[in-house]
Amino acid sequence: MFDKCTLKVCPRGPLVTDNNTGEILCASCGLVLIEKIDSIGPESRSFDVESFNDKSRTGAKSSLAVHDMGLATSIGLQDKDAAGHLLSGYMKNTFNRLRIWDNRSKSKGNDSNLRQAFTLLDTIKSQLSLPDNVVEETAYIYRKAVAMKLTRGRGISSILYAALYAACRKTSTPRTLRDIAKAGNVRKGDLATAYRTMVKSLELRLDPFDPVEFVTKVCSIIKVNEITRRHALDLLLRAEDKGFSTGKNPMSLVAAAVYLATCIHNEKKTQIEIAKACGVSNVSVRNLARQFREKLDFE
Numbered sequence: 001m002f003d004k005c006t007l008k009v010c011p012r013g014p015l016v017t018d019n020n021t022g023e024i025l026c027a028s029c030g031l032v033l034i035e036k037i038d039s040i041g042p043e044s045r046s047f048d049v050e051s052f053n054d055k056s057r058t059g060a061k062s063s064l065a066v067h068d069m070g071l072a073t074s075i076g077l078q079d080k081d082a083a084g085h086l087l088s089g090y091m092k093n094t095f096n097r098l099r100i101w102d103n104r105s106k107s108k109g110n111d112s113n114l115r116q117a118f119t120l121l122d123t124i125k126s127q128l129s130l131p132d133n134v135v136e137e138t139a140y141i142y143r144k145a146v147a148m149k150l151t152r153g154r155g156i157s158s159i160l161y162a163a164l165y166a167a168c169r170k171t172s173t174p175r176t177l178r179d180i181a182k183a184g185n186v187r188k189g190d191l192a193t194a195y196r197t198m199v200k201s202l203e204l205r206l207d208p209f210d211p212v213e214f215v216t217k218v219c220s221i222i223k224v225n226e227i228t229r230r231h232a233l234d235l236l237l238r239a240e241d242k243g244f245s246t247g248k249n250p251m252s253l254v255a256a257a258v259y260l261a262t263c264i265h266n267e268k269k270t271q272i273e274i275a276k277a278c279g280v281s282n283v284s285v286r287n288l289a290r291q292f293r294e295k296l297d298f299e
Contacts, residue, residue: 064139256288
């Protein structure tokens with residue numbers, strides 16, 4: 001790419017870019033060097049979906065969370081050619097047959113399965129406030145499950161939500177089985193069974209959740225001070241350093257650490273209240289709190 005005019009009679013002044021006309025010209029002699037350039041500016045301002053679609057220079061992005069990945073084509077209903085002229089009777093019949101076969105081709109295979117599954121995924125995305133990377137990972141895992149025919153004889157919702165939980169584990173997004181089961185209106189036992197089947201069939205290698213990721217969520221539910229939250233985090237980190245947290249339920253560890261932190265800072269929170277926020281039993285909180293005192297040696 002040149003940065004000056006190449007004419008011998010020109011003193012080779014700097015180049016000027018005219019964004020309105022899409023031209024690059026020489027500032028000294030006025031020679032137009034490039035007539036059309038690609039626009040790199042932002043899209044036109046829009047405040048709703050309709051105006052964005054009208055003003056957008058590009059189509060929608062491709063996504064695994066769409067049944068056809070956003071790459072589908074459609075035959076318009078207007079029987080007109082590119083110049084706006086009406087088609088002849090023969091061409092109208094031809095395009096009618098093409099529309100019929102186009103619709104039939106889109107209904108084959110697992111298309112209806114993916115349509116229903118990704119509609120559920122879009123609904124639960126807003127309920128659990130899931131980021132886009134989790135949604136894309138869920139769609140990827142679910143497509144693999146469909147390819148392995150894991151949905152046969154099982155509910156679409158249970159396999160989809162199991163894929164969602166696996167995606168949360170893979171991306172370290174703190175969402176528990178109880179949270180997903182409650183948002184998806186399915187039984188936790190059915191979801192756990194589908195998850196175990198998926199992990200075994202797809203040979204997934206997923207790391208357990210880090211209990212530290214759930215502390216902020218639990219503390220915001222029971223409404224404790226910032227110093228209490230930080231003390232609970234410190235207790236969990238100390239437990240991890242000593243190997244005390246290995247093999248234990250992350251939510252039970254969080255509940256015990258938060259309970260001890262509230263006791264130390266004189267916040268009136270009961271074991272039952274904290275256990276309910278964590279989705280565990282108060283017996284687990286009491287037993288783990290006693291083990292925390294024994295292993296970490298503090299009053």
